[in-house]
Amino acid sequence: MYSHVAAALLESLQMKTFSQVRLVGGGIALVLALKGAAVSGQDPLPRVAPSPTGNPQTPAKIELGKTLYFDPRLSADGTVSCNSCHNVMGAGDDGRSFSSGLRGQRGGRSAPTVFNAAFLSVQFWDGRAPSLEEQAKGPLINPVEMGNKDHAQVIARLKQIPGYVAAFSRAFPNSEDPVTIDRLAQAIAVYERTLITPDSSFDHFLRGNRRAISAQAEAGWKRVQAVGCTSCHGGVAFAGPALPEGTGFYQRFPAYPGTEYERKYELSKDTGRMDATKNPADKGFWRVASWRNVALTAPYFHNGSVATLDEAVRVMAKTQLNKDLPEAEVAEIVAFLETLSASPARTQMPILPPNPGRAVVDVR
Ligand code: HEC
Numbered sequence: 001m002y003s004h005v006a007a008a009l010l011e012s013l014q015m016k017t018f019s020q021v022r023l024v025g026g027g028i029a030l031v032l033a034l035k036g037a038a039v040s041g042q043d044p045l046p047r048v049a050p051s052p053t054g055n056p057q058t059p060a061k062i063e064l065g066k067t068l069y070f071d072p073r074l075s076a077d078g079t080v081s082c083n084s085c086h087n088v089m090g091a092g093d094d095g096r097s098f099s100s101g102l103r104g105q106r107g108g109r110s111a112p113t114v115f116n117a118a119f120l121s122v123q124f125w126d127g128r129a130p131s132l133e134e135q136a137k138g139p140l141i142n143p144v145e146m147g148n149k150d151h152a153q154v155i156a157r158l159k160q161i162p163g164y165v166a167a168f169s170r171a172f173p174n175s176e177d178p179v180t181i182d183r184l185a186q187a188i189a190v191y192e193r194t195l196i197t198p199d200s201s202f203d204h205f206l207r208g209n210r211r212a213i214s215a216q217a218e219a220g221w222k223r224v225q226a227v228g229c230t231s232c233h234g235g236v237a238f239a240g241p242a243l244p245e246g247t248g249f250y251q252r253f254p255a256y257p258g259t260e261y262e263r264k265y266e267l268s269k270d271t272g273r274m275d276a277t278k279n280p281a282d283k284g285f286w287r288v289a290s291w292r293n294v295a296l297t298a299p300y301f302h303n304g305s306v307a308t309l310d311e312a313v314r315v316m317a318k319t320q321l322n323k324d325l326p327e328a329e330v331a332e333i334v335a336f337l338e339t340l341s342a343s344p345a346r347t348q349m350p351i352l353p354p355n356p357g358r359a360v361v362d363v364r
């Protein structure tokens with residue numbers, strides 16, 4: 001495992017600033033020698049997200065996945081859909097520190113955007129889900145999110161809705177019993193792989209239009225490389241190197257403990273990856289977050305504690321690089337990060353299959 005992962009990692013890296021590679025909770029943490037080395041070569045976001053061999057994209061599956069994504073009947077009392085917390089009419093998140101789930105309950109972490117999640121090798125702030133397929137099953141039975149007793153309850157409900165039985169049959173032809181939790185998760189994951197934004201101005205810049213970004217933003221792009229941000233935020237999603245699905249890229253946050261920011265924004269209250277692995281060595285480790293659309297997804301960090309992007313940049317420079325950046329450099333970096341925003345392709349709302357003449361969700 002170690003050598004397999006390390007080999008894949010080294011192969012995929014164009015930068016060589018690493019002094020040590022070690023395994024953390026089934027993933028990878030690189031202990032960096034942060035000398036501000038430049039990343040050589042940056043690829044634009046691919047126009048198609050990678051699909052696992054077991055779950056190819058088909059139009060029928062995308063349509064089913066989209067329908068499920070928008071359907072609040074996937075929650076116990078019919079009030080919460082995936083889109084409630086990951087609003088794809090907006091930036092794919094909910095713009096809050098903590099989301100509001102079933103009966104207004106709040107969880108302990110901020111909802112990341114679903115846009116471009118397909119380019120992340122693991123899901124969640126702590127990387128605890130190895131794929132979009134695995135991720136999609138979690139919220140359904142999370143008591144503070146969609147609150148179902150178990151997956152069987154969700155499936156039993158969908159089976160009462162004839163339109164869903166037909167849609168699952170179209171998406172998964174030749175199966176006797178098409179409505180299953182695994183297929184539900186596969187359909188949602190396939191839909192999520194369409195939620196990508198490869199047309200940011202920075203992508204246009206990388207594809208050769210040198211005037212697609214401002215001089216200030218271009219200075220910011222040089223700055224994030226020079227000060228060392230890209231040692232962690234590399235790759236097409238700026239969330240670390242391309243790794244096999246299921247292999248996370250984790251870093252300690254805060255890497256330099258004891259700052260005023262850490263206290264003010266309670267950055268160490270949540271133990272991060274240790275919460276998922278129960279391994280004390282993972283305490284304070286987090287998946288490196290993506291920069292894609294980051295200017296649209298305030299508030300910042302796993303606890304949504306920082307309201308603005310310029311402050312998030314100051315926090316990162318201090319806690320991860322032990323640097324106090326001059327305001328002009330912060331502004332350059334923000335101008336660069338803004339070039340990673342892009343509108344998604346226009347889509348049509350799905351039409352939800354109607355109820356069978358009675359409620360299918362929990363009624364009082
Ligand atoms: C009540 C709000 C809520 C609902 C409903 C919800 N999510 Fe989330 N979602 C979150 C939060 C909060 C996180 C981050 C949790 C963590 O990292 O510990 C998250 C994480 C994710 C991620 C990981 C993204 C990343 O960058 O790691 C994906 C993908 C996702 N959710 C998709 C879904 C799908 C699909 C559904 C519906 C089946 C759904 N969510 C329902 C709040 C919600």
Ligand code: HEC
Pocket residue numbers: 125224227228229230231232233250251252253255286287288289290294297299300301302303312313316317320321333
């Ligand atoms: C040592 C690794 C490392 C370095 C260097 C680093 N970051 Fe980060 N960055 C992270 C991690 C890990 C997270 C996720 C933090 C969390 O879980 O709350 C993150 C999160 C962020 C976020 C918030 C993303 C969100 O969606 O909330 C921004 C913005 C950011 N980094 C920008 C920068 C900038 C700008 C620099 C350089 C000044 C930088 N980072 C340097 C590891 C790093």
